[in-house]
Amino acid sequence: MTHTTPPPTPDAKTYAMPTMEWRPEDNIPECVKSQLSNMGHSLLPHPLPFFHIIQELKIKKRTGWLDFQIWPCESIADHMYRMGVMTMLIRDPNVNKDKCTRIALVHDIAEALVGDITPCDPFVNKEEKHRRELATVEYLCEKFIKPYNEIAAEQLLNDWWDYEECRSMEARYVKDIDKYEVLLQCFEYERLYKGEKNLQEFFTAVELIKTDEVKSWINEVVCQRDHFFENVNQICI
Ligand SMILES: Nc1nc2c(ncn2[C@H]2C[C@H](O)[C@@H](COP(=O)(O)O)O2)c(=O)[nH]1
Numbered sequence: 001m002t003h004t005t006p007p008p009t010p011d012a013k014t015y016a017m018p019t020m021e022w023r024p025e026d027n028i029p030e031c032v033k034s035q036l037s038n039m040g041h042s043l044l045p046h047p048l049p050f051f052h053i054i055q056e057l058k059i060k061k062r063t064g065w066l067d068f069q070i071w072p073c074e075s076i077a078d079h080m081y082r083m084g085v086m087t088m089l090i091r092d093p094n095v096n097k098d099k100c101t102r103i104a105l106v107h108d109i110a111e112a113l114v115g116d117i118t119p120c121d122p123f124v125n126k127e128e129k130h131r132r133e134l135a136t137v138e139y140l141c142e143k144f145i146k147p148y149n150e151i152a153a154e155q156l157l158n159d160w161w162d163y164e165e166c167r168s169m170e171a172r173y174v175k176d177i178d179k180y181e182v183l184l185q186c187f188e189y190e191r192l193y194k195g196e197k198n199l200q201e202f203f204t205a206v207e208l209i210k211t212d213e214v215k216s217w218i219n220e221v222v223c224q225r226d227h228f229f230e231n232v233n234q235i236c237i
């Protein structure tokens with residue numbers, strides 16, 4: 001894999017606190033803006049504009065990797081896809097795995113418009129991130145999904161809140177898998193870069209994993225990572 005230079009991480013003006021409040025409707029893709037204006041303000045009876053918006057998740061790269069000049073790197077959709085697959089392997093019989101998969105696939109959906117904001121973003125704090133993401137999920141459900149499928153809109157919003165407030169055991173597992181997936185990706189990038197990049201700052205999240213099953217998953221990653229860095233000079237000659 002050739003490592004070309006990454007595009008610049010969004011700079012200060014991108015995230016600097018705007019004079020106007022950030023709104024989802026100001027951040028939809030141009031092709032959707034023109035579809036909206038052609039359809040007037042009538043409710044959207046077709047799913048196509050929403051599917052165009054979801055493409056943004058396939059395009060937008062995860063900021064945490066851009067911060068470390070990892071390029072090429074995964075998109076937001078890549079992250080949620082692997083989480084979805086991971087939820088299918090949960091062995092705990094008391095958990096509704098299908099609900100876990102739904103939550104995994106929508107938990108970062110607002111990032112299609114908001115973008116991927118890291119916990120250490122200097123310009124957007126946790127409260128503002130939540131405000132933008134909530135406004136976006138409500139906007140997507142009300143404007144783009146509900147006119148086509150009201151039940152789907154209600155379920156997506158409910159699943160998103162479930163995750164956001166960790167309202168269920170399913171959400172608890174998905175939050176653990178969110179941390180597990182990023183840490184596994186860290187280790188995979190550290191290995192890809194032959195130890196040149198050390199993503200140790202991400203691994204404080206290990207202590208935040210609560211379920212025994214995902215704890216057993218991350219323990220194996222930590223064990224393999226420790227072994228890798230103990231021997232990186234021999235392994236990567
Ligand atoms: N620079 C850092 N970035 C981090 C850290 N932990 C997570 N992240 C990144 C990973 C994603 O790009 C983004 C948020 O991911 P979500 O799945 O929660 O939306 O933040 C870190 O310790 N340092």
Ligand SMILES: [Mn+2]
Nearest residue numbers: 079107108178
């Ligand atoms: Mn996530």
